[in-house]
Amino acid sequence: MNDSDPNARSRWLQWSRWPGIVAVALGVGVAVAWNLARPRVVLAAGTPLNSDSDGDGLPNALEPEFGCDPYHVDTDGDGYSDTEELARRSSPSQSSSVPGNATAGLGLAVVANGLNFRLVTMIYLADGSLTNKTLKLGVIKSSTPVYLPKAALGMSASLTVVPAAVPGQLVAVYESPLSATILRGSGSAAVFSMLSGPGGLKVADAVNLAKISDAVCQRFVLTTQPGGSTGTTLQVSSQQGTGAGGVVFKPIAGGSPPATWTPGEICNQTTSLVGYSGAAAIEEVIAAGCESGWDAYCDPTCSASVGTTITILDPAVLVGG
Numbered sequence: 001m002n003d004s005d006p007n008a009r010s011r012w013l014q015w016s017r018w019p020g021i022v023a024v025a026l027g028v029g030v031a032v033a034w035n036l037a038r039p040r041v042v043l044a045a046g047t048p049l050n051s052d053s054d055g056d057g058l059p060n061a062l063e064p065e066f067g068c069d070p071y072h073v074d075t076d077g078d079g080y081s082d083t084e085e086l087a088r089r090s091s092p093s094q095s096s097s098v099p100g101n102a103t104a105g106l107g108l109a110v111v112a113n114g115l116n117f118r119l120v121t122m123i124y125l126a127d128g129s130l131t132n133k134t135l136k137l138g139v140i141k142s143s144t145p146v147y148l149p150k151a152a153l154g155m156s157a158s159l160t161v162v163p164a165a166v167p168g169q170l171v172a173v174y175e176s177p178l179s180a181t182i183l184r185g186s187g188s189a190a191v192f193s194m195l196s197g198p199g200g201l202k203v204a205d206a207v208n209l210a211k212i213s214d215a216v217c218q219r220f221v222l223t224t225q226p227g228g229s230t231g232t233t234l235q236v237s238s239q240q241g242t243g244a245g246g247v248v249f250k251p252i253a254g255g256s257p258p259a260t261w262t263p264g265e266i267c268n269q270t271t272s273l274v275g276y277s278g279a280a281a282i283e284e285v286i287a288a289g290c291e292s293g294w295d296a297y298c299d300p301t302c303s304a305s306v307g308t309t310i311t312i313l314d315p316a317v318l319v320g321g
Contacts, residue, residue: 057160058083061254065253121193159172187211
């Protein structure tokens with residue numbers, strides 16, 4: 001979308017507010033199939049987040065987490081909406097980063113919603129159709145995935161279809177509730193979203209959550225990707241001074257850190273792989289400390305995490321990568 005076009009935002013809002021009409025225009029279906037085979041249920045609660053100033057399907061509270069402007073559909077002006085870039089795993093805040101040639105993409109984010117959460121799944125399909133596609137949402141607290149049945153999501157789940165850069169392709173946002181009770185017990189969990197379909201289509205993403213000093217945080221694994229960019233480019237808008245390797249955590253979007261946490265810093269943990277438990281890696285924290293230059297907050301007790309173990313779910317394992 002061209003933000004300099006005075007009529008562009010109006011057209012965008014018309015698309016986002018009328019997903020049924022958009023679905024007909026693109027020839028896609030809005031029904032999403034669910035895996036209901038698992039008898040275990042994680043109860044969900046909450047109401048939809050309606051604050052979306054630019055109409056791109058992303059809640060305002062989520063956009064700063066990716067370095068996006070909640071009042072512009074295409075923050076970096078590269079011709080791809082923020083939503084499409086998040087679904088296709090390019091940076092929505094850097095014009096030099098554009099989507100690749102994959103035929104499908106999926107991104108997942110978590111937003112605080114009162115005492116509970118909202119899962120925001122961003123979907124891209126080059127074939128422009130949700131027909132014969134299956135979306136699974138789930139939680140992993142140990143080694144076994146627990147899929148969230150449709151009944152647990154209730155009426156507050158929503159699907160919004162928004163324009164793609166290429167006409168005929170599909171970009172959609174599926175927003176669903178999740179109860180904070182998933183953090184009971186161990187205080188940590190990983191949530192995931194996985195889309196599959198004909199021809200071996202399978203894409204997934206995961207968010208690793210932990211309750212630290214009464215703040216719900218997301219853990220980010222620092223890895224170096226092709227071209228030298230770090231794996232947290234999409235999620236953390238400032239990461240100066242941090243090399244590859246290790247784990248950091250910051251309060252999730254829409255949440256509030258404790259008053260004692262230091263702004264402009266983040267807890268950086270150096271970890272060592274202990275082993276695997278199903279689709280999750282078990283890592284021991286061997287060094288930790290607050291590091292400046294981040295758009296985040298740091299728990300003053302960060303260094304005390306040395307010697308503890310953390311569980312990190314790798315979405316590549318979910319899809320057999």
